[in-house]
Amino acid sequence: MTSAPISSDPPLAGATAMRPEPVVATVPALGVLAFEGPDAAAFLHGQLSSDVGAMAPLEAAWSSYNSAKGRMLGSLLLWRARPDSLRAFVAADLAEPLRKRLSMFVLRSKVTIADLTPGGRCFGVAGTGARDAVRQALGAAPEPGHGAAVEDGFVVATADGRYLIHAADRIADETGHRLAAHARRVPAEHWDWLGIRAGVPLITLATQDLFVPQTANWDLVGGVNFRKGCYPGQEIIARMQYLGRLKERLLAFHVGAPPPAPATKLFAATFGDQACGTVVNAAPAPAGGSDLLAVVQWAALADPALCLGTPGGPALAPFALPYVVPSPAAPNRPKL
Secondary structure (H helix, E strand, O other): OOOOOOOOOOOOOHHHHHOOOOEEEEOOOEEEEEEEOOOHHHHHHOOEOOOHHHOOOOEEEEEEEEOOOOOEEEEEEEEEEEOOEEEEEEEHHHHHHHHHHHHOOOOOOOOEEEEOHHHEEEEEEEOOOHHHHHHHHHOOOOOOOEEEEEOOEEEEEOOOOOEEEEEEHHHHHHHHHHHHOOOEEOOHHHHHHHHHHHOOOOOOHHHOOOOOHHHHOOOOOOOOOOOOOOOOOHHHHHHHHHOOOOOEEEEEEEEOOOOOOOOOEEEOHHHOOOOOEEEEEEEEOOOOOEEEEEEEEHHHHHOOOOEEOOOOOOEEEEEOOOOOOOOOOOOOOOOO
16 A cells, blocks of 8 residues: 655654653664675674674664774664674664775675665654554564564664664655554654663764764663674773773763754863863753763863853753763773
8 A cells, every 4th residue: 555655743842742652753863784694793793892693583782883993983773683684773874884884894704785774764663652552553563672574674672662663665654654653753853862861872973983882881781792702993992991991971961952963062161171071962852952962071070060062151961861870980890
């Protein structure tokens, strides 16, 4: 059955956007890479920060692709569809650059890498009843940390209970209508806000190559495995984990201003004109103002006037993330 294109997302309607019900949004900020071939898992195991080799079919996990200096070139939600087939949600503006860069290292490995972004559309579903809404709309709703194939696409459930769906262009409108029949439509910015509230950063072109995974809390959300073998940047990432002390971490803030662009700088009086932090993601808050994730130096938090954009910019108010962020005084050691 052919359906009319799904209508544009409604505006974020204040506090009503926080009602405890499932919501659905189109997510143009995300793209998808496909990895196929008998060496696909082994190839990615040697390139990414997570233990790809240990992933069972249908399992999903956060991961990162890093430079030789240990800085994040991309954040990925990786899904192993079959032993020889994997998919990865990445920032849309990084999908093709990452495909090109990873392709340089395929060499004799039996793996192909394709950018599915131009031929499909991403949707996000979250909130109370999200799993039931996805199941009713698509016929499958995996448990958190897993994925499932659906007609001309797939659905992946993050560990924090959000659902991401990728649908091929030919069925994307119909998929959107099916989801909207069981979940209230919200704008893409609301999905971005849910990611901020979950404390899961999305590395985009503007913030590429800026952060060691631990400073972006990638170790805290399960995106780094410290017991696997070598991968680009592994030596620096491991040295930071076992021998170093993190001077900065990803933290969450509210500001009474429009959302700042990724890579916007933060300032504190004690740092003068020198920036003390960097915005990673920001989105409008349903009740007004904006919420954001930023990598901030610990020393700046002692200053009561942390500012956005300029030394005299809008004041930032911190709020708690849904997981524990170790203090700089705590030993920086993973549980083995």
